Amino acid sequence: MSEFISPDDTRYDERARALVRIGREAIAVADDEKLDAYFADDFVFHGPDGDMTYPQLRSFFAAMRAAFEGFACERRAIIGEGPYIGSRTCMSGRFTGPFEASPIGTIAPNGQPMRLELINLFRYHENGRLAEEWVQYDNVGFLRRLGVDLTEGR
Template sequence: MSEFISPDDTRYDERSRALVRIGREAIAVADDEKLDAYFAEDFIFHGPDGDLTYAQLRSFFTAMRTAFEGFACERRALISQGDYVGARTCMSGRFTAPFEASPIGTIAPNGQLMRLELINHFRYDENGRLAEEWVQYDNVGLLRQLGVDLTEGR
């Protein structure tokens, strides 16, 4: 049994399976047409580093794909109720190019594997498009994986 949820797993409702698909088919690989259809025009992302618009989040996805070879966005757990879906998400890849979207600026690659675990809460609008997302993840842990010495400069 895979640690990740399949978009064909009928134990989950269609909204949840669509969330799995968008991670695999449009976030992990560049498919702006699918992303544009999935996200509401006034989408807002609430994350550890502040709020982002859809355009800013899409730029973040591009930076992740550029910096992390074999970039993946997979769902590990899903809970759906009405207009909301909760998820455990895993983003991963090998750090092979500069990462320009870190909270501390551009970071040079170290060739190591990166695995970022996220807790997401999604809200969909009346048209079924993703309207809002709240995310928590460990920025300090991510920076350590990327080879940043957090004691430097003390």
């Protein structure tokens, strides 16, 4: 049994399977057409480093793909209720290019594997497009895995 949910797993409804697909087909790889169809024009992202608009989030995904070779965005668990989906998400790859979207500026690659575990809550509009997302993850732990010495300069 895989640790990740398949987009073909019929234990999940179509909206949940679409969430799995968008991670694999338009976040892990560049497909702005699919992203544009999935995200609402008024989408807002709420994360540890503040809010982002959809264009800002799309740029963040591009920065992740550029920095992390073999970048993946997979779902481990999904729970849905009404217009909401909760998910455990795993992003991973090998840190081979500069990461220009970190909260502390550009980070030089260290060649090491990267794995970022997130807890997401998604809200959808009645038309099915993604309207809002809240994300929590360990930003300090993420920076440490990228090789950042957070005690430097003290």
